[in-house]
Amino acid sequence: MSGLTLRLKAPATERINLSEITPAKLAALSSHAMARLNVGFDKGGLALGDAFDISGNAGDTLTIEGSGASLDFAGSGLDSGTIRIVGNAGAYAGRKMSGGKLEIRGNAGNFLASRATGGMIHVSGNAGDNLGGVIAGDRFGMQGGIAVIDGNVGDRAGEKMRRGTVIVRGKTGEGAGTRMIGGTIWAEGGIGPLPGLMMRRGTLIGPSVDRLLPTFVDCGKHDLVIVRVLSRYLKNVLGDLAPKPMPLFIQKIAGDMATIGRGEILLPAN
């Protein structure tokens, strides 16, 4: 596997903007042009070559080493290839990602995978608030792809999420699935309090939920085929990263009945 490595020269003293820094884009540039790329937030700001030591040959993989929480927009706009971040990532990682793979070997900041339409994100640590959510001006949050977070995630994961799948090995914070329109959030460690506020459609799956909104209603115990279809799909796509299948019978809780109430929270049936 060929690829470039970017090693942060020194701990960042300002926010670094890695938006559109993708393997394909770097592969199309000369080393001189690559080093001149602006990774600051101002016009004529920090150059890539000033912030990072660049080594290796451009290919389908980009590794970013020495990373910290000040590196924003890592993997933003990624459509093919792999970006591997060794260390923490800042906010907006994987934003508008449409393909390829983003590996974060550390924690991710807020708004991970916001407006992502495809691809695969794997975070070995925790993720911040608004995972797969919206920022001001966005109509929808995550619209496709898969994000796997080995740790916990912050509040309002999947806000206005429309499609795609989020797997959380740990627990979600408050308000997961707020204003959700579709897609799936599967939290193996449990669903935090008050999930699904104004949720229209979509699925939240977990072993438990901390506290339900009063506008969610119990639909009883069911053996839903779609849960098995989902498990099989995730096993095919994720292999060992896939969540453990749910038991045959699950309790379906529908909501938010304050809207159209087509959303659901699925828990193991007692």
Next chain:
Amino acid sequence: MFGFSPDALVPQVKNRIGQCVLTSPGSACYSGLKAPLSIGLGKAPRFFGDGFQTAKKLGDSRYWRVPVMDGEFVVEEETGVTTDAVGGGNMLIVGKDRTGLLETAEAAVDAIAKVDDVITPFPGGIVRSGSKVGAKYAGMFASTNDAFCPTLRGTVKSELGPDSLAVLEIVIDGLTSKAVADAMRAGLKTVTDIGAKRGVTRITAGNYGGKLGQHHYHLKDLI
């Protein structure tokens, strides 16, 4: 499922899913073929959900969940279609015991079901109304295979011996000629293994004078 054209399949699929699959207890319906050309599978039947239906998109596939009285009917939105498949592989199983003949044919269909990339498109995989090409009536492309109709023995040029009571046909369609041949081989083996004890007296195939289709399967080569 077999059709004479992708366009002809569209209403067939819609009707069969709406009237047969949706209505069957415990059923779900998935695309069996990924291909560049696709037609609706659950696109129309989903409306049976009357607004309570929801969708789940997983990868490139969208699954519709239609609430029904035994739970949910899950149906994939689209299925692939191909015009490169091979249709009409067949075998005719002749017997002197109606029950044993049906049991043998059912066992053969079960064996064929284990072969990849083939279908036995008729209900239960077994056909009692085998056909010949053409008919005396204008507009009929196929008509009853009189040479294998036991009640016509003596009145037509029959293919049946005096002890033949009934004939059942297994029709096989496949994505490749090899898949059809493999399926016929599996079916033949089953029939030869268990048929004699159940009153099967003969196995043959319709070759329609070699006039139908570009693929010919000779049973003697498949044994």
